[in-house]
Amino acid sequence: MQLVSLSQAYIFLSAVPLLLSLSHGLWKKESNIIKEGVFLSPKFDIGPGLVENRYYYDIDFPRGHIAIKDFTAEVIDEEGNAVPLYETYLHHWIVVRYYRRKGVTHTGNESNSDQVTVANSGLCPPELLGQYFGLGSETRGTTTEIPEPFGIEVGNPAEMPDGYEEKWWLNVHAIDTRGVEDRLGCIECQCDLYNITVDSNGQPLRPDYLGGLLCCYDKTQCRMKEGFEGPRRNLYLRYTVKWVDWSDLIVPVQIYILDVTDTLQASNGSNSKDLKHNCEVEYQVESCSKNQKDVSDCIDVRRTSLPMPRGGYVIYGVAHQHIGGICSTLYGQDGRVICSSIPIYGTGKEAGNEEGYVVGMSTCYPQPGSVKIMDGETVTLESNYSSSRPHAGVMGLFYLLVAEQLPN
Ligand SMILES: *[C@@H]1O[C@H](CO)[C@@H](O)[C@H](O)[C@H]1NC(C)=O
């Protein structure tokens, strides 16, 4: 099948009776039909050692007042084949919801009032982690389905400001590691391998910034093996959305994304009640091997404690970690485990099971009602990495879906 001969996006509407697709369902509503749309991002071309980090505005997305039940994605080539991570590493993709003033097309230079981000419920600033959906290399092996009768409500006309319409943008960050000298170094965005000393705006990097997103921005080049030649190729992010039409029987869930680097700080010149979330999104793991006798003890533990302004019932939880990740756990104020999520490492060659890569994250689906976060409760996020070798640009995020009420 030649995907290029199809229109940019194609969509299947498959009516899956809800009963069949329910693995966690308690509440059944036979008349609700889960619809599924399969879409393609705009094509991007990439060559050995190169980074693609682009933003696509107004992407294809289901319209109307709906509840999203699932969002999955993967990188494919022009034949529709899944591309393995050791060829094109998917650093991340994120999908952001926004309202755009009608009649304005995206030029890359809109005033803020023409394009308003509709961020998730927190806790980091919307411009950093405001996405509704997003994953990295683990995208093929991570369950993201939302159980019945819950869903992420979007497209409610009553919530949209007058003169605006709802849109979505997509960011795909991919690194082609064919023929590179140091594959792990390239996917961890080590600055020396990219020969980067200033960021994409020309600002000098801190001397202790060894690697991370500031060193692998769009069109940067990672160091290659001498003499390697490989063809450029065209790729797509193929994403699949499942949804149901909105009805009063659906219970909405709020999206929270917690970041282990988040430290609450009093904002400048205001009273101490005014706290600001300072999210760095990524961090470095230092190697312990120099002063540790037993390398198996080498665990880097990061922790942060953050108050959840609103609580609710946890419906779904998953962490995001990079290579080296061991486990991440979210604890309640009394020390109870809210959710623990473990990276799954690949063991083979095929896409979805690439040896040594994080190809999935384990997830939590507590029995709805059994795990509750209180309003204002301080939760603690812990992210463990192996420090038997250093790691640059790692992440410790936690994605939570919380329902403020249970179904009647
Ligand atoms: C963007 O908009 C501002 C304000 O309207 C204008 O001054 C500036 O020249 C524009 N920049 C580009 C690249 O079009």
Ligand SMILES: *[C@@H]1O[C@H](CO)[C@@H](O)[C@H](O)[C@H]1NC(C)=O
């Ligand atoms: C690295 O960057 C410096 C200055 O930006 C340049 O002079 C040098 O040739 C680059 N080295 C490589 C190997 O590309």
Ligand SMILES: *[C@@H]1O[C@H](CO)[C@@H](O)[C@H](O)[C@H]1NC(C)=O
């Ligand atoms: C992280 O490692 C510490 C020290 O070994 C351990 O006590 C803790 O339970 C670990 N946490 C997670 C989330 O694995």
